[in-house]
Structures are given as structure tokens and as C-alpha cells.
Amino acid sequence: MxxxxxxxxxxxxxxxxxxxxxxxxxxxxxxxxxxxxxxxxxxxxxxxxxxxxxxxxxxxxxxxxxxxxxxxxxxxQDRCPPPVDRPDSENPRIAQIGDHQVIDSPQGTSAERGPAAATAIASDPPRPPIRLGIIGTGLAAQKLHWPALALMPQRFQIVAFANRTRSTAEEFATIAGLSMDGYTPDYGDLLARDDVEAVLVGVPIERIFPIARDCIEAGKHVISEKPPGASEAEALEYVELTARHPSQVVLMGEQVFYGDSRRLARSLIDAGAIGQPRFFVHRVVKHEVPVPGRFSSTPWRHKPAYPGGSIVDGGVHDLAGMRLLGGDIASLSARTEWLNKAIEAPSVLAMDFGFARNGSGSLFYGSFSTPVLDEDGSTRVYGTDGNLIINRGSVRLVRADGSVEEHVLQGSSAFYNEFLNFYEAVAYGEPVVGTVAQSARNMLILLRALRAAEEERTIDVRAEPWNAPAEGVPLWRPRGAVGLFDGLPVRHSIKAQ
Amino acid sequence: MxxxxxxxxxxxxxxxxxxxxxxxxxxxxxxxxxxxxxxxxxxxxxxxxxxxxxxxxxxxxxxxxxxxxxxxxxxxQDRCPPPVDRPDSENPRIAQIGDHQVIDSPQGTSAERGPAAATAIASDPPRPPIRLGIIGTGLAAQKLHWPALALMPQRFQIVAFANRTRSTAEEFATIAGLSMDGYTPDYGDLLARDDVEAVLVGVPIERIFPIARDCIEAGKHVISEKPPGASEAEALEYVELTARHPSQVVLMGEQVFYGDSRRLARSLIDAGAIGQPRFFVHRVVKHEVPVPGRFSSTPWRHKPAYPGGSIVDGGVHDLAGMRLLGGDIASLSARTEWLNKAIEAPSVLAMDFGFARNGSGSLFYGSFSTPVLDEDGSTRVYGTDGNLIINRGSVRLVRADGSVEEHVLQGSSAFYNEFLNFYEAVAYGEPVVGTVAQSARNMLILLRALRAAEEERTIDVRAEPWNAPAEGVPLWRPRGAVGLFDGLPVRHSIKAQ
Structure with a gap:
């Protein structure tokens, strides 16, 4: 077969x-x-x-x-699946999102018609794709990064890739359609090449910082996986290192900052769609057992070499979402329990917190080795004049009068958006949203939550070294975009109920 | 019409x-x-x-x-609705619940065949119904208490009722089929009657304690609505008062202690069905606007005369459920927000806490003046070997192997159970589960949660005056019952999935 x-x-x-x-x-x-x-x-x-x-x-x-x-x-049947009917394809929908209109036309978004030109501003000088080196060709590169990069051939060209284990590099080369000519087992060789402009670092947590440091010191732009280090000290070093190299772009992967449904929700909140936002509730409950070939099987996820284990590794994304929606966090308390037999660390966290501006939050993160059933995994924001229900691919706005507006987001790719921000930062000097400092802040807050749970006390995180502005995380938009989704793969439509 | x-x-x-x-x-x-x-x-x-x-x-x-x-x-059509088909009516189901078997036969439970004799033990001497006086004939008496009392004519006989407003008493008399001969506007008259053995007190919060005190001092057994007082000081007085009258039965209404689905869940936990219980999560989200003739319209619910308002009034039930399932609470932290325009107090509470034995909890209580949508209102208990999902009328056991056992509870009445405990305490000296001290503990913990939110700190509640034993709340069973549901109106069946 x-x-x-x-x-x-x-x-x-x-x-x-x-x-x-x-x-x-x-x-x-x-x-x-x-x-x-x-x-x-x-x-x-x-x-x-x-x-x-x-x-x-x-x-x-x-x-x-x-x-x-x-x-x-x-x-x-030896046939290609037939195209799917697009509902309402005759009638482009116009949505008022925040302070601007989004038009979803039958022709799709510009990304489908030609990605390279999608968001470039007319006066931008043409430039060749960024010549990218990849360090670490394992699961993240294969399953998270390549699918996005494959959509952007006019923005990124993979010219070199390094991995200690050759067979993993061969797997990646097959998937990405690359020859093994660009391969080296030693990432130092890759960094020594002048034709490598930027480096994608996708290695296990404890190797992220040492390798990223080498990249930055070699003068490369860097897009690296999170978290910023295996410890607080390392993360602090990473933040300081980027500050010493202001002319290089360093983006730390935090796809939640770039996810279309959360960006849309943030935009609705900013536009006052639910009045004053007051309570932010996020809940994620997972049945996680090691499956060969999946992230869950990676050994360092079971015996964490860095504090926090699964809660920090997985929870930073959930916290990133809270901070994108509600701004930075001022103080917190938390409880943890060990409920995943495959993980030698606490795997469940309940955390209550207050935001620096106003409003409160409640986060429940659970990784369980036993099966779970019918769990609501949505993020909810309750405001004085309505509430938002955010799921992958949809945002529902429940208004004070009981009417519901459902936003559907199809074909969304947070990784595409993230790479686009990196490209536009390198090519045109656009600001980076997913900075190392933002990821460090996410990590720090979770480490403080673990401490709050251990010591059974409420912790003020305003005085911490990586304090962030109260507004938290800037809302990312493509360069020159009027709408949130201009030129992106996502298709946005609205159903009123 | x-x-x-x-x-x-x-x-x-x-x-x-x-x-x-x-x-x-x-x-x-x-x-x-x-x-x-x-x-x-x-x-x-x-x-x-x-x-x-x-x-x-x-x-x-x-x-x-x-x-x-x-x-x-x-x-x-001038016809009675036809009987509903009962699935599996040919095959009585036998369920292993905790340490005993429950048999649900086609004949239903004994309560349907003859409530009065349902749980009496053969050797019990026969006795006439308890002669009950009712003080306060408003919404609680009409909508909560009477429907249960109506099922128990051989246990309770209403001989007197007092209410300041005569028209409300007339409403109650009509509903309960009573003549107005037993009515008095002055509850002192009712207490002066020697033929009144026990009194049901159902009045607004700020009048509960003064009236209950008069009842106890008049030598009556008392079943009263919660909470135990309009302030901590009053609640403490109430607890001390009951201690000074050990020969009188005083039961404080907390229907959650008597609810069949939570009792079943507690029994499953006690039997080790989910291994060690570690995380208890409860979430209740309500759209509450004043509706004429319903509880939500009562003026004291909008402008609370006692601290806590909606959160304490409604939240004590949710906390009661947590304590029945997980035992007593040791320390807590919380956040609150004002999100109900009809209530001049915080209406949303997120609380994280640790239990005195082991395990953690997370409670979210929300009363909103704006509509809410698709909210999961279940209680979930996550253990080392499975989890429980508790809803009104159902308990699902999700085992470590992924199999699901669904317990369905039909015709359940927590108020019936509560009155039965009161009856059996008066008639046969059975212990009361819903003591004033238990309700005081629920109230105190919520008041401390409000303080924790206000002062942004974690509060240890072990040293409080009404400290409860670590096991929290005893599991109530009918007198002489082998099973949890013997002789009760509820019908219990099990579906394996």
C-alpha cells in the first residue's frame, strides 16, 4: 500500500x-x-x-x-476533489471592523491571487526574497514553519539548513523540495555564509538561546521559536542581547499575537463593540499522551529541563492571547496540580489576575493524561455592553440587545502572518510585534504564577525587570494595510443571527 | 382567557x-x-x-x-397528555454506585408508590405529621418549598402561616389549598401556638436571623432559608444560638447539599472512580435582569443591604457544591468585576482555592445584565484516573480508558431531600447535614473572597472562627437507606457509551 x-x-x-x-x-x-x-x-x-x-x-x-x-x-476514483461551493460567492460582504471596512470579495483576498505583491506598498523598491538559513529541521520546521514559508516563495528563499541528525534534515528537504546541497550538520558553517541574511531557529528550548545568540553575533536577522530561554536568567540575557543589536531584526515566534481571530477580537474591543471590557476568561483543556512523530512525544516535554514544563511551554500561548486582548498583567494568583502521568511536573494551572489598565482575567490551562470530554475551549471577553466568544476560526459578538454577529475566518494562518511581519521588518523596517521582550514577559508571568501557586500568595508583577507597557501587545497589521486581513490568506465573512 | x-x-x-x-x-x-x-x-x-x-x-x-x-x-383537545414511553422499562438497570447497588426498576422508586412509608425503618414507631408553621409566604415558599412539601402530606401538615402582607399569604393559601384560618399577620402569634412544632422561615436576608432567633427561643424546631445572617456578626450569633439549643433541630436550607447529581458525584469520588481527585472546576454564568414575579425582581437583590450582594446570595450555592465534592477550603484568592447594571455591587467573581485535604479549585460565578451565549455550566472534577462532568440531572464519568458512563437523574428534587432530612431529624434524631455552621462557612468563604479581590491578596481561611473539618460536608442519605436514592422521587438510570 x-x-x-x-x-x-x-x-x-x-x-x-x-x-x-x-x-x-x-x-x-x-x-x-x-x-x-x-x-x-x-x-x-x-x-x-x-x-x-x-x-x-x-x-x-x-x-x-x-x-x-x-x-x-x-x-x-483517480480524481481530484471537486471545488467546494463558496456560500454567498456572488455577493461580497462588507464588514465594519473596528475603524475600517473589510471587503471579502468572490475573488478571495489578494494573497490568493499573488502573495508576493499582496501587501507591498506601490512605492516600495522591488527586492529579491530574503535568503534564509534554517537551524533545526525537526517537527516545528516541518509542521509549523514550512507550510507557511511554502506560500511565500517571493519573500523567502531557503538557501541553507543545519541539523545535527542528517536523517531529520533529509526528511525536511523532501518535504520542502530542497536538495541536500544546502545542508550542513554544523550550524556554524551556515552562519559563516555571507549569503545567509536571516536565520530561522527551531530547536529544543534549552538550545534556543545559545544558538540565537550565535546568529545575532554573526550579524544575522533572526526569527526564533519561543520561549526566550531555559531560565529567567537566560531570557533576560536574550532581551538585553537584542537591545544591543538594534539594527538587526529579531522576531520570537508567538503565533497567537498574529492569529486572525484574536486580532479581530482585539480590534472589536478597541472599537468599543462590547463597551468596557471587564472580564477575560480563557480555558484550554487537552488530553495529551505521547504519540510517535508528534510534538507530544519529544522527550524534553516529559522531563522538563526548564522550570514550568508543559504549563510554561503550552501556557505561554494562552497568556499571549490574554495580553493581546486585555493588555499587560499587574498581579496574579494561581493553583497547580500534577495530572499528566507522562509529564514529571504540574500540568494543570488555574490563574486569576488583574490587568494593568482595568479588568480581571481567569485562565485555566490543563494537560491531562486521561481523556477529556465536551470541553469548551473558547476565550470569552465580557464587557459592559456585550461579550465576545473567540474560537479558532470564529469570533462571535453577543450584543446587549441579544443579537449575535458571527465572524468566520477561513484559511487563516498565524504562521504566515508571523513570517510576513518578519519579512516586512527586514525588507522595509516595519516594527516587530513578536519581540523577544514580549515573549519574555509571557514566560515570566507564567513562572510567577507557578511561584504564586507554590507559595500560596498573590504576586505583583508590575515591578519585574521585563515590565511591559499597560497596553500590552500592539495589534499587528500587514504593512500599508487598511483592513486587518488585507493581502492575507484568510477569508473573512460575517453572519448576523 | x-x-x-x-x-x-x-x-x-x-x-x-x-x-x-x-x-x-x-x-x-x-x-x-x-x-x-x-x-x-x-x-x-x-x-x-x-x-x-x-x-x-x-x-x-x-x-x-x-x-x-x-x-x-x-x-x-381536552385530553391528558399521553404517558411517555420509558426506555428500557422491561429491564431494570443495576448500577454500582460507590459501595452499593442502585436498582432502577420499571415500577419506579418507592416514593412514587407511597412517599410516607418510603424511608421509615420497620421498627420506627408511627407518628403523625410534623405540625409546621410558615413565616414568610413569598416567592421561596411558593416556588421552592411548597412543591416539595406537597409531596410529603404524611410528613408535614401546615397548621399556621404568617406574612406581613395579607395578599401574599392569600396567594400562598390558594397555591397550597389552605384556608385563611391558619393565617396571622404577626409571626409572634404563630410562635405562641403550642401546636406548632416546627417553623419554616422564608423571609428576605436581613430578617432571617432575628426571626429564626425568636423561633428557636420559642422552643420550635426551625428550617430556615440561607444565608445565616445579613453580616458576619449575625451569622456568628446564629451559629452560637444553635449551639445553645442542642435539643432543637435547626436546618438551614442549602439545597445543593441535597441535590442528587452532586451527591452521586461525591459518592463516585469517595468510591475512587476517578482515582485521586485533584482539580475541581465550577462555572456558572447567568443573564440576570429583573423580571416581574421572579426572584430577580426582589428589590434587596439590586441594592444589597448585606455585603456581597448577588455574588454571596447566588455564589453560596456554588461554593456549597465545591465543599460537598472536595471538602473544606484552606486558602483562596479572587477577582471581581461589576458587570450587572441592575445590581449595585460586583456581580462576577473568579476564585482560585486550595482544599484542606488535597486538590485545588477554580470557581467562576457571573451574573450579567447583557445576554450570554453557549456557556458551559457544568461542574468538572479531574482526577488521576478519570474525570466527572456534573450537570443538573446528569453525571458523566469519563474513565482513563476513554469509556464514558452517563448517569441520568430524572424527577430529582433537592428540596424534597432537604425537607426529608429535617423530618427525619425531628422525628428520629437523624443528624442534620445542612447545619447553620455549614451555611455560615459557605458565606464566610465568599466574604473572604470579596476581601481577597479588594485587597489583591491570598487569604488563609483555616483560622477563621467557623472552621469546618477538612472533609467539609457529610454526604446525606435517607434514614436507613442502603442506596443514595432509596425512597426518593428521583429515578436513576445509567447509559454506557
């Missing part, structure tokens, strides 16, 4: 990839997917992916066996 | 009564329902109620207009 890959790696639909890839790989007896293989399923690239997703129904609810059955059925 | 009452007051289905009564009354132009009126809809008593509920579908989801339409349609 040939290995089967669903829809192609060059897809912003990470949900599906992350969810089904392990099963599909097992089915293919351990062989990784490749460009030539996904072409068998349908049209190349993410258009096919989107169709396949629609045909397969709700991905999270389908058992693996059924997914495989459906794919085999498609293969046996 | 005649006034229409759905199914009868003598019903343990409080959901429906509370939800639809105001609309139905409005429809009947302000006239209260009466015994003779409900007979028009179908068979007397709660059997009819249950059928009507099933016919009308999910009560909470139906708009009032549609309910009225359906009832009118039934009336116009």
Missing part, C-alpha cells in the same frame, strides 16, 4: 496536518510524505487541502480509519 | 415551574394558578408534570409564546 498524504504540506490548514499526519504515516509504514505523493490526491498546494478538508467533514471528529478510507476512495 | 398552569405545583420539576410560571401568570392576567386549574391540563401531581415536560421538549430552549401555544393546543 503506498504512503498517503492528505492534501499537501504546503497548507495553512495546520489542524488537519497535525491531527492526521501520524496516522497517515503509520499507514504508509513510516514513510514521510513528499511533494510527488500529495499531487496524487489532488491539485498542488493549499487549495487542494481546503477542498479535501471540506470533503472529509469536521476533521477533529473523524476517526483515523474513516479518514484513510475516504482518501483511499478518492484515490481509487 | 382562563389562567393556565403547566402541570401543577405539586411537582419536583422546579426548572419548568421557575422558568415558565411568570409568563403563564402574565398570560392569565396576574391570577395565580390553583389546584383546580392544574387538573385541567392532565392528571394530578408530578406524573402529569413529567409527561408535559417531555411533550414540550427542552424547556429552557422554548420561547414562552410557544409553550403557551402548546398548552392551549392540549387544552383545546
Amino acid at each position: 503506498p504512503p498517503v498524504v492528505l492534501g499537501g504540506h504546503a497548507s495553512p490548514k495546520m489542524d488537519l496536518d497535525l491531527h492526521y499526519m501520524p496516522a497517515l504515516r503509520n499507514y504508509g509504514e513510516g514513510e514521510a510524505g513528499s511533494k510527488s505523493e500529495w499531487r496524487r490526491v489532488g491539485r498542488p498546494g493549499w487549495t487542494c487541502q481546503r477542498d479535501a478538508t471540506a470533503i472529509l467533514g469536521c476533521p477533529a471528529a473523524l476517526p483515523y480509519t474513516e479518514v484513510i478510507e475516504r482518501i483511499l476512495s478518492l484515490l481509487s | 382562563p389562567p393556565v398552569v403547566l402541570g401543577g405545583h405539586a411537582s419536583p420539576k422546579m426548572d419548568l415551574d421557575l422558568h415558565y410560571m411568570p409568563a403563564l401568570r402574565n398570560y392569565g392576567e396576574g391570577e395565580a394558578g390553583s389546584k383546580s386549574e392544574w387538573r385541567r391540563v392532565g392528571r394530578p401531581g408530578w406524573t402529569c408534570q413529567r409527561d408535559a415536560t417531555a411533550i414540550l421538549g427542552c424547556p429552557a430552549a422554548l420561547p414562552y409564546t410557544e409553550v403557551i401555544e402548546r398548552i392551549l393546543s392540549l387544552l383545546s
Whole structure:
């Protein structure tokens, strides 16, 4: 039986990839997917992916066996999945978002028509793609970064990649369609190359800072995975290092700052759609057991070499979302429990906090080794004149009069947005939203929450060294964009109820 | 158009009564329902109620207009709703609950066959019903207490009732089928009667303690509404007063201690069904605006004369549930916000806490004047080997192997159980579960949570004057019962998934 890959790696639909890839790989007896293989399923690239997703129904609810059955059925018919009907395709919808209008036309957004030119301003001088080196070609590069980079060939060109284990680099090269000529086992070789302008660092937590430091000291622009270090001391060093190199762009991956649904929610809050926002509630509950080939199986996630383990590694994203929506955090208290037998650390955190401006928050982060059922994973913001319900791909605005406005976001890719911010910072000097200092602040607050839980006390985090402005995190928009989504892969539509 | 009452007051289905009564009354132009009126809809008593509920579908989801339409349609056909098919009625289900078996037979529980004899032990001497006086015949007496008392004519006989406003007493007399001979505007007259053995006190918060004190000092057994007072000082006095009268039974209404789904969950936890319970999460989010004729319209709920307002008045029940499940609370922190324009006090509370034995908790209580949508109102307990999801009328056990056991509880009445505990305490000296000290503890913890929020600090509540044993609240069972539900109106069945 040939290995089967669903829809192609060059897809912003990470949900599906992350969810089904392990099963599909097992089915293919351990062989990784490749460009030539996904072409068998349908049209190349993410258009096919989107169709396949629609045909397969709700991905999270389908058992693996059924997914495989459906794919085999498609293969046996030797046909490409038909295009999906787009509802309301005749009538472009115009939405008032914050202080501007977003127009979702039948032609899609400009990103679909030609990514490279999507957000460049007319007067920008043309420039060649950024020549990118990649250090670390493991899961993050393969499953998170490459699908976004694949959409941006006119912005990024991968010229070199380094990984200690050659076989992992070969996997990546196959996925990304690269020859092994650009490979080196020693990242020092990569940094020594003058033609490498910028470096993507995607390595385990304890190696992030030492490698990023080498990159910065070699004069490269850097986009690196979070967190900023394996300890507070390291993170502080990282923040200071970036301050000493103001002419280099350093972006720390925090995809939540760039996620379209949270950006939209922030924009609605800023526009006063729910009056004064007062209570921010976020809840994430996961059943996490190690699965071969997935993030959950990485050894350092079980025996954390840095304080906090799963709660800090996973929780920083949830905290990033709270800070994007409500601003910076002033003081907090928390409780933790050990409830994941595969993780030798606390895995559940309940945290109450106050924001620096106004309003309160409640965050529940749970990683469980036992199954969980019917959990509400939404973020909710309650205001004086309504509330927001934020889920992946949707934002619902519940107004004081009981009417509901549902915003649907399809084809969204936070990683695409993140790489675009990096590109525009390097190419045009745009400000970086996901700074190392912002990620350090997220990490610090979670470390203080762990301390608050351990010492059973309320901790004021205003006086900490990485204090952030009360407004927290700037709202990212593409360069020159009028709307939130101009030129991005996402399609935005609104249903009134 | 005649006034229409759905199914009868003598019903343990409080959901429906509370939800639809105001609309139905409005429809009947302000006239209260009466015994003779409900007979028009179908068979007397709660059997009819249950059928009507099933016919009308999910009560909470139906708009009032549609309910009225359906009832009118039934009336116009001049027929009693047909009995509802009982699934699996041929096969009694046997469930292992904690350390005992519960058998749900096609004949129902013994309460349906004859409530008076349901839980008496064979050797108990026969005794006449408790001669009950009622002080305060307003909403609580009419909507909460009477529906339960109506099921227990062999245990309670209402011989006197007092209320300052005569018209409210007349309303109650009509509902309960009493003559006005037993009425007095002055509760002192009621207390002076030797034939009144016990008194039910259902008055606004600020009058509860002074009246209950008069009752106790007059030598009566007392069952009173919560909270134990309008202030900490009053509550402390109330606790001390009961200690000085050990031969009198004093039960403070806290229906959550008696609710069947939480009792079942507690029993499952005690039996080790989820291993070590570690995290207790409770969330209740309500859209509360004043509606004429409902609890929400009572003036003292808007301008609270006692500290805490809505959060203490409503939140004590949620806290009672946490303490029944997890034991007593050791320390806490909290945040509050003002988000109900009809309430001049904070209306939203997020509280994190640690239990005295082990485990942590997170409570979110929200009363909002703006509408809310798709809120998960379940209580969840996460253990080392599984978790419980507790809703009104159902408890789901999610085991470590992913299997789910769903317990369904139909016809449950926490008020029935509460009155039964009171009866058995007076008649047979059974211990009271809902003591004044337990309610004082619930109230105190919420008052400390409000202080924790105001002062932004973590508060240790172990050293407080009303400290409770670490195990918190005893699990109530009917006298002589082997199972949790022996002789009660509730029907318990189990679905394995």
C-alpha cells in the first residue's frame, strides 16, 4: 500500500496536518510524505487541502480509519476533489471592523491571487526574497514553519539548513523540495555564509538561546521559536542581547499575537463593540499522551529541563492571547496540580489576575493524561455592553440587545502572518510585534504564577525587570494595510443571527 | 382567557415551574394558578408534570409564546397528555454506585408508590405529621418549598402561616389549598401556638436571623432559608444560638447539599472512580435582569443591604457544591468585576482555592445584565484516573480508558431531600447535614473572597472562627437507606457509551 498524504504540506490548514499526519504515516509504514505523493490526491498546494478538508467533514471528529478510507476512495476514483461551493460567492460582504471596512470579495483576498505583491506598498523598491538559513529541521520546521514559508516563495528563499541528525534534515528537504546541497550538520558553517541574511531557529528550548545568540553575533536577522530561554536568567540575557543589536531584526515566534481571530477580537474591543471590557476568561483543556512523530512525544516535554514544563511551554500561548486582548498583567494568583502521568511536573494551572489598565482575567490551562470530554475551549471577553466568544476560526459578538454577529475566518494562518511581519521588518523596517521582550514577559508571568501557586500568595508583577507597557501587545497589521486581513490568506465573512 | 398552569405545583420539576410560571401568570392576567386549574391540563401531581415536560421538549430552549401555544393546543383537545414511553422499562438497570447497588426498576422508586412509608425503618414507631408553621409566604415558599412539601402530606401538615402582607399569604393559601384560618399577620402569634412544632422561615436576608432567633427561643424546631445572617456578626450569633439549643433541630436550607447529581458525584469520588481527585472546576454564568414575579425582581437583590450582594446570595450555592465534592477550603484568592447594571455591587467573581485535604479549585460565578451565549455550566472534577462532568440531572464519568458512563437523574428534587432530612431529624434524631455552621462557612468563604479581590491578596481561611473539618460536608442519605436514592422521587438510570 503506498504512503498517503492528505492534501499537501504546503497548507495553512495546520489542524488537519497535525491531527492526521501520524496516522497517515503509520499507514504508509513510516514513510514521510513528499511533494510527488500529495499531487496524487489532488491539485498542488493549499487549495487542494481546503477542498479535501471540506470533503472529509469536521476533521477533529473523524476517526483515523474513516479518514484513510475516504482518501483511499478518492484515490481509487483517480480524481481530484471537486471545488467546494463558496456560500454567498456572488455577493461580497462588507464588514465594519473596528475603524475600517473589510471587503471579502468572490475573488478571495489578494494573497490568493499573488502573495508576493499582496501587501507591498506601490512605492516600495522591488527586492529579491530574503535568503534564509534554517537551524533545526525537526517537527516545528516541518509542521509549523514550512507550510507557511511554502506560500511565500517571493519573500523567502531557503538557501541553507543545519541539523545535527542528517536523517531529520533529509526528511525536511523532501518535504520542502530542497536538495541536500544546502545542508550542513554544523550550524556554524551556515552562519559563516555571507549569503545567509536571516536565520530561522527551531530547536529544543534549552538550545534556543545559545544558538540565537550565535546568529545575532554573526550579524544575522533572526526569527526564533519561543520561549526566550531555559531560565529567567537566560531570557533576560536574550532581551538585553537584542537591545544591543538594534539594527538587526529579531522576531520570537508567538503565533497567537498574529492569529486572525484574536486580532479581530482585539480590534472589536478597541472599537468599543462590547463597551468596557471587564472580564477575560480563557480555558484550554487537552488530553495529551505521547504519540510517535508528534510534538507530544519529544522527550524534553516529559522531563522538563526548564522550570514550568508543559504549563510554561503550552501556557505561554494562552497568556499571549490574554495580553493581546486585555493588555499587560499587574498581579496574579494561581493553583497547580500534577495530572499528566507522562509529564514529571504540574500540568494543570488555574490563574486569576488583574490587568494593568482595568479588568480581571481567569485562565485555566490543563494537560491531562486521561481523556477529556465536551470541553469548551473558547476565550470569552465580557464587557459592559456585550461579550465576545473567540474560537479558532470564529469570533462571535453577543450584543446587549441579544443579537449575535458571527465572524468566520477561513484559511487563516498565524504562521504566515508571523513570517510576513518578519519579512516586512527586514525588507522595509516595519516594527516587530513578536519581540523577544514580549515573549519574555509571557514566560515570566507564567513562572510567577507557578511561584504564586507554590507559595500560596498573590504576586505583583508590575515591578519585574521585563515590565511591559499597560497596553500590552500592539495589534499587528500587514504593512500599508487598511483592513486587518488585507493581502492575507484568510477569508473573512460575517453572519448576523 | 382562563389562567393556565403547566402541570401543577405539586411537582419536583422546579426548572419548568421557575422558568415558565411568570409568563403563564402574565398570560392569565396576574391570577395565580390553583389546584383546580392544574387538573385541567392532565392528571394530578408530578406524573402529569413529567409527561408535559417531555411533550414540550427542552424547556429552557422554548420561547414562552410557544409553550403557551402548546398548552392551549392540549387544552383545546381536552385530553391528558399521553404517558411517555420509558426506555428500557422491561429491564431494570443495576448500577454500582460507590459501595452499593442502585436498582432502577420499571415500577419506579418507592416514593412514587407511597412517599410516607418510603424511608421509615420497620421498627420506627408511627407518628403523625410534623405540625409546621410558615413565616414568610413569598416567592421561596411558593416556588421552592411548597412543591416539595406537597409531596410529603404524611410528613408535614401546615397548621399556621404568617406574612406581613395579607395578599401574599392569600396567594400562598390558594397555591397550597389552605384556608385563611391558619393565617396571622404577626409571626409572634404563630410562635405562641403550642401546636406548632416546627417553623419554616422564608423571609428576605436581613430578617432571617432575628426571626429564626425568636423561633428557636420559642422552643420550635426551625428550617430556615440561607444565608445565616445579613453580616458576619449575625451569622456568628446564629451559629452560637444553635449551639445553645442542642435539643432543637435547626436546618438551614442549602439545597445543593441535597441535590442528587452532586451527591452521586461525591459518592463516585469517595468510591475512587476517578482515582485521586485533584482539580475541581465550577462555572456558572447567568443573564440576570429583573423580571416581574421572579426572584430577580426582589428589590434587596439590586441594592444589597448585606455585603456581597448577588455574588454571596447566588455564589453560596456554588461554593456549597465545591465543599460537598472536595471538602473544606484552606486558602483562596479572587477577582471581581461589576458587570450587572441592575445590581449595585460586583456581580462576577473568579476564585482560585486550595482544599484542606488535597486538590485545588477554580470557581467562576457571573451574573450579567447583557445576554450570554453557549456557556458551559457544568461542574468538572479531574482526577488521576478519570474525570466527572456534573450537570443538573446528569453525571458523566469519563474513565482513563476513554469509556464514558452517563448517569441520568430524572424527577430529582433537592428540596424534597432537604425537607426529608429535617423530618427525619425531628422525628428520629437523624443528624442534620445542612447545619447553620455549614451555611455560615459557605458565606464566610465568599466574604473572604470579596476581601481577597479588594485587597489583591491570598487569604488563609483555616483560622477563621467557623472552621469546618477538612472533609467539609457529610454526604446525606435517607434514614436507613442502603442506596443514595432509596425512597426518593428521583429515578436513576445509567447509559454506557
